[in-house]
Structures are given as C-alpha cells and as structure tokens.
Amino acid sequence: MRYFALWRCTRLVAALLLCITLSAPPCLALGYTYIDTGLEPVLSAQVVGDPKYYPGDTFTITVVLTNEDQDTSVQIAPLLAPDTYDPRTALGLVVSPWASDAPVSLKTPPVLAGDIRPGEKVPLTIQGTVDEESLPGTHSILLNLTYRYIYAIPMTGAEYTTIQPLYREMSLTIPVGITIKSEVRPVLLNVQQENLIPGTQGYLTGEVKNVGHATGSEVVFSVVPFDNVTFQVVEGSTYIGRFEPGQTAPVRVRIAVKDHTEAGGYPAVLQGTYRESDGSTRTTPAVPVGITVAKGAEFRVDSPGIVISPGGTALINVSYSNTGDSPASNAEARIIGSQVIVPAEDSAVLGFLGPGETRTAQFEISAKSAISGKQYPLDTEVKYRDGLGALMLSDRASLGVSVQSPEGTDAVTGNPALMIAIAGVGVIIAYAGWSVWRKHKNQ
Numbered sequence: 001m002r003y004f005a006l007w008r009c010t011r012l013v014a015a016l017l018l019c020i021t022l023s024a025p026p027c028l029a030l031g032y033t034y035i036d037t038g039l040e041p042v043l044s045a046q047v048v049g050d051p052k053y054y055p056g057d058t059f060t061i062t063v064v065l066t067n068e069d070q071d072t073s074v075q076i077a078p079l080l081a082p083d084t085y086d087p088r089t090a091l092g093l094v095v096s097p098w099a100s101d102a103p104v105s106l107k108t109p110p111v112l113a114g115d116i117r118p119g120e121k122v123p124l125t126i127q128g129t130v131d132e133e134s135l136p137g138t139h140s141i142l143l144n145l146t147y148r149y150i151y152a153i154p155m156t157g158a159e160y161t162t163i164q165p166l167y168r169e170m171s172l173t174i175p176v177g178i179t180i181k182s183e184v185r186p187v188l189l190n191v192q193q194e195n196l197i198p199g200t201q202g203y204l205t206g207e208v209k210n211v212g213h214a215t216g217s218e219v220v221f222s223v224v225p226f227d228n229v230t231f232q233v234v235e236g237s238t239y240i241g242r243f244e245p246g247q248t249a250p251v252r253v254r255i256a257v258k259d260h261t262e263a264g265g266y267p268a269v270l271q272g273t274y275r276e277s278d279g280s281t282r283t284t285p286a287v288p289v290g291i292t293v294a295k296g297a298e299f300r301v302d303s304p305g306i307v308i309s310p311g312g313t314a315l316i317n318v319s320y321s322n323t324g325d326s327p328a329s330n331a332e333a334r335i336i337g338s339q340v341i342v343p344a345e346d347s348a349v350l351g352f353l354g355p356g357e358t359r360t361a362q363f364e365i366s367a368k369s370a371i372s373g374k375q376y377p378l379d380t381e382v383k384y385r386d387g388l389g390a391l392m393l394s395d396r397a398s399l400g401v402s403v404q405s406p407e408g409t410d411a412v413t414g415n416p417a418l419m420i421a422i423a424g425v426g427v428i429i430a431y432a433g434w435s436v437w438r439k440h441k442n443q
Contacts, residue, residue, distance in 0.1 A: 040149055041088055041118075055103075055285075065093075089118065090149060091147055187209050195386055196257055200296075201255065220238065224271060270287040270289050271283060271287070299320050299394050318335070319360045326387060328386075340369055
C-alpha cells in the first residue's frame with residue numbers, strides 16, 4: 001500500500017513537471033535563448049561643467065553619454081558567452097548634434113560612439129559658435145541617438161541548434177542645455193573724420209550705441225589703430241560710466257598722423273571695457289573702424305623760364321596751385337635764394353587757397369655775382385594753417401634760375417654802366433652841337 005502511494009506521487013510530480021515544461025517560454029525551456037525579455041538600453045546625457053557663453057563665443061562642450069546599469073535576477077542566455085547577446089547593450093550608437101532652437105552654429109558632425117554596454121560611459125565633444133545676435137537665456141542643443149539592440153534570440157533549425165538574433169532599431173533625442181549670457185555690445189554710428197592729414201593731428205568722432213542686453217558700469221571706449229607707428233592716439237579714451245541697452249554716447253578721439261603717410265583707409269578697432277553686475281571686468285567685442293587719411297593741402301609750383309643777366313635784377317611771377325583735397329588758410333609763399341641769387345623780398349601773401357585754386361605771387365631777385373651760362377637753384381615753399389589752425393609747411397619746390405648775358409639791344413639796355421657811358425657821350429655831343437649852333441648864330 002505504501003509502495004502504491006509512492007508510485008502515484010512520483011507520477012503526479014512527473015506530470016506536473018511536464019506541464020510546466022510545455023507551458024514555459026522557449027528561453028526557459030531551452031535554457032540558452034530568450035524571446036523579448038523587456039530589457040533594452042537606457043541612455044542618458046550629462047554636460048560636464050556649466051556651459052555659459054557670450055554672443056560670438058566659440059565653445060567646446062563635453063557631454064558624457066551613459067548606458068544605465070540594470071539589475072536582472074535572470075541570467076540571460078546562460079549557455080552563451082557572458083554579455084554576448086545582452087539586450088541592454090546599445091549597438092552601433094551614432095550621435096548627431098543639431099542646434100534646434102539654440103542660437104548656435106555647430107561644427108561637430110555625426111559621431112560613431114560604437115557599442116555601449118550597461119554601466120559604460122562615453123565622452124562626446126560638441127564644438128560650435130554662438131551667434132553674435134543671439135538673445136540671452138537658456139537653450140537646448142539636441143542629441144539625436146540612433147542605435148539598435150538585440151531583443152530576442154530564437155532557435156532555428158531542425159534540432160534548434162542555430163541562433164538567430166533579432167534586432168530592434170531605435171532613435172532617441174536627448175536635450176543638452178546651453179546658457180547665453182547678456183553683454184554690452186557696441187556699434188559705431190555717424191562716424192566723421194576731421195583734419196586727418198599727414199604731418200598733423202585730427203579727430204575721429206561718432207556715436208557708440210549699446211545694442212547688447214546688459215548694462216555695464218565704468219564703461220570706457222578707445223580707438224586702437226592696427227599701425228601704431230603711423231598713427232599715435234593723442235586723446236583716445238572716452239569715459240561713459242553707466243551704459244544701458246539702447247543708450248548712445250558720443251566718442252571723440254584725437255589722432256596724430258605721421259608725415260608723408262599716403263592718403264587712404266587704414267584699419268582700427270573700437271574696443272571698450274566695463275564692469276558687470278557681479279563686479280567682474282569684461283572687454284566688449286571689437287568694432288572695426290577705418291581711419292581715412294586725406295591728402296591735405298598740396299601745392300604745384302609753376303614759373304617757367306626764369307632768366308636773369310649777370311649782375312642784373314628781375315621780377316618773377318610764381319603760380320601756386322592747391323592740388324590737395326583740403327584747404328590752406330593764411331597761406332604765405334616764400335622763396336629761398338643763395339649767395340648768388342638773392343631775393344629782394346622773399347615772401348608774398350597768398351591768403352586762402354581751397355582745393356583746385358591758384359594764386360600768383362611776384363618776387364624781385366638779383367644776381368650780382370652770377371656767372372653767365374650757369375643754372376642756379378631757387379627754392380620755394382608755402383606756409384599755411386590746416387583745418388584745426390595748426391601751422392603747416394609744404395614741401396620745397398625748386399624753380400631754377402638761368403643766368404645769361406644779354407645780346408643785341410638787350411646787351412646795351414641791360415648794362416647800367418654802358419647806359420651811363422652812352423648817356424654821358426650823348427650829353428657831350430649834345431653840348432658840342434649846341435655850342436657850334438650858338439657860335440654860328442652870333443656871327
């Protein structure tokens with residue numbers, strides 16, 4: 001009786017095990033395959049540091065991609081190599097950053113991150129530039145993650161000896177925050193240039209406007225030429241103090257221009273410094289500004305064919321034309337002679353000469369010790385005042401004087417001693433004639 005009861009109990013347990021075996025999923029029935037366990041990769045992204053940037057900044061952000069570790073009480077595919085077909089592994093992960101609504105220009109192309117197992121971390125670098133006109137605030141850069149994972153491994157074949165993994169394609173978008181900070185951003189308006197000519201000083205004036213979204217305190221602006229040899233900033237700083245968004249303020253810079261600088265445009269920048277609300281000091285973005293150098297007053301001198309006889313004197317006419325682009329005020333011409341060619345009066349008033357105007361001055365010169373047949377120098381220059389009243393001196397021009405002995409009647413009329421002798425002879429002849437006539441009359 002006891003044996004019969006034991007036999008029936010054994011058959012009941014066997015039947016129960018058979019039912020469990022037939023009703024269980026293949027992964028439990030076979031022991032080394034699985035069908036959709038419900039597990040999959042769990043990916044996240046974390047920014048390293050605090051990504052805060054100003055408009056126009058170039059940035060590099062490091063993002064750490066993490067595949068979260070997941071505990072499982074069931075050993076997956078126990079008869080296969082460990083982690084060979086883990087549904088929690090992200091396979092062939094590709095990360096594609098895109099700006100979305102963030103005011104940035106990204107330079108990072110799609111990146112192949114590869115396979116990420118559970119618990120692994122992969123760093124990713126994102127590079128780009130913040131738009132110069134971006135508004136302050138927090139924005140999102142989106143990371144588009146594409147990958148796949150094995151969700152099932154059914155057995156195939158006549159005796160279920162072939163493994164056939166099944167893959168599921170996934171696409172996931174993760175936002176990454178970036179903060180754009182406000183700043184003082186200047187623009188230069190109504191730029192004017194006054195008397196910027198070679199050899200003197202002039203002014204660059206204009207208005208600076210804060211088109212940024214920050215209020216700066218202790219604001220100071222200055223103009224910095226690229227060439228600090230040709231241009232020397234004499235008075236270059238403009239203190240504004242508090243500078244609010246939308247506010248404008250005048251700037252005036254005095255610049256000395258090196259002599260003989262060619263007319264044209266030369267690069268410079270307007271830059272400033274200010275104190276932020278947290279007390280830190282910041283430099284404003286540089287604003288390009290051109291320094292335009294004018295020709296100033298330039299003179300063409302013309303006095304053709306100056307000829308003088310040895311020991312003689314001559315009146316000469318010299319024309320002065322302003323060929324520059326700036327007027328000359330209170331102009332005065334001067335000639336510079338030598339020990340041979342000596343001016344009786346070396347200066348003449350020209351007055352105001354605007355661009356394109358001409359004045360003629362007359363001078364008297366003598367050549368008491370000159371040698372006939374030689375050419376002697378005679379230089380001239382113009383002294384005048386520029387647009388700011390500074391005294392200026394033009395470059396010297398050479399006229400040249402030719403000394404020639406007179407010929408024909410000029411030889412007689414041009415020789416004072418000979419003229420006196422001829423006059424004396426004439427007087428004697430006239431007196432003799434008068435005496436003869438008187439004697440003849442008395443008879």
